[in-house]
Amino acid sequence: MNCNHVNPAGYAFCGTCGGALDHARCRCGFVAVAGDVFCGRCGANLAEVAAGVGQSAVNADHRFDLERLMKQAAQERHLESTQKARVTQEDIRKLLAKRRKKF
Amino acid sequence: MEKRKARVLIADDEPHIRSLISFIVTSLGAEVVAEAADGEQALGLYKQHQPDMVLLDINMPKLDGISVLKQIMAINNRTLVVMLTSLNALETVKECIDNGAYNYILKSTTADKLHKAIRETWGEYMAEIRKVSQS
Numbered sequence: 001m002n003c004n005h006v007n008p009a010g011y012a013f014c015g016t017c018g019g020a021l022d023h024a025r026c027r028c029g030f031v032a033v034a035g036d037v038f039c040g041r042c043g044a045n046l047a048e049v050a051a052g053v054g055q056s057a058v059n060a061d062h063r064f065d066l067e068r069l070m071k072q073a074a075q076e077r078h079l080e081s082t083q084k085a086r087v088t089q090e091d092i093r094k095l096l097a098k099r100r101k102k103f
Numbered sequence: 104m105e106k107r108k109a110r111v112l113i114a115d116d117e118p119h120i121r122s123l124i125s126f127i128v129t130s131l132g133a134e135v136v137a138e139a140a141d142g143e144q145a146l147g148l149y150k151q152h153q154p155d156m157v158l159l160d161i162n163m164p165k166l167d168g169i170s171v172l173k174q175i176m177a178i179n180n181r182t183l184v185v186m187l188t189s190l191n192a193l194e195t196v197k198e199c200i201d202n203g204a205y206n207y208i209l210k211s212t213t214a215d216k217l218h219k220a221i222r223e224t225w226g227e228y229m230a231e232i233r234k235v236s237q238s
Contacts, residue, residue, distance in 0.1 A: 085192060085193040085194065086191045086192060086193065087191050087192075087193050087196055088191070088209075089208070089209050089212065089216075089220075091193075091196075092196055092207050092208075092209070095196060095197070095200060096200060096206065096207070099197070099200045099201065100200060100205065
């Protein structure tokens with residue numbers, strides 16, 4: 001496409017000259033504008049989609065993949081619980097008393 | 104510190120932290136034999152100087168402190184390694200202790216408390232060494 005017309009998001013072909021636009025298609029079916037990093041519909045990283053990394057929780061028919069959503073929720077819960085397990089110097093002292101190596 | 108002068112290696116990628124620790128260690132009567140700005144350098148300097156005590160940061164370029172700790176323990180598991188870090192995740196603390204770190208000191212403390220923690224660690228370590236050599 002070389003007519004320099006600025007096309008709106010979602011256009012796969014130029015509205016003026018009909019030329020194919022340099023676009024990225026997400027696995028959910030959304031066509032992103034050139035230069036977009038994330039999908040405007042499902043939020044997937046377009047570079048990862050192109051490289052085949054991970055999978056979106058939204059299928060090509062726009063339905064949610066419940067199994068994948070459950071997995072994502074479990075991962076987020078795990079991450080949250082890990083992030084919450086913070087210790088103070090006093091906690092470390094108690095932990096050392098139990099676990100420290102002996103010479 | 105005890106009568107015997109401890110030889111200390113300091114590993115931290117932040118120069119101002121190294122300066123502070125070096126000041127504390129020197130004021131305790133120990134000798135700073137070397138300072139490292141990354142994990143690889145720390146390991147190289149450890150092999151070169153064989154210090155009594157290593158004050159080791161975790162987040163460092165090239166090689167992280169936990170990997171350095173494991174390699175030091177593989178070389179000499181009686182080395183006194185003290186993790187000195189701002190990481191306060193329980194899993195990280197457990198991993199360091201389980202891999203032979205003698206103490207784990209959080210950087211998010213005052214210089215006075217840091218001074219006290221390093222002094223007490225050295226005292227406890229020497230007392231334990233004496234106990235083992237007497238038995």
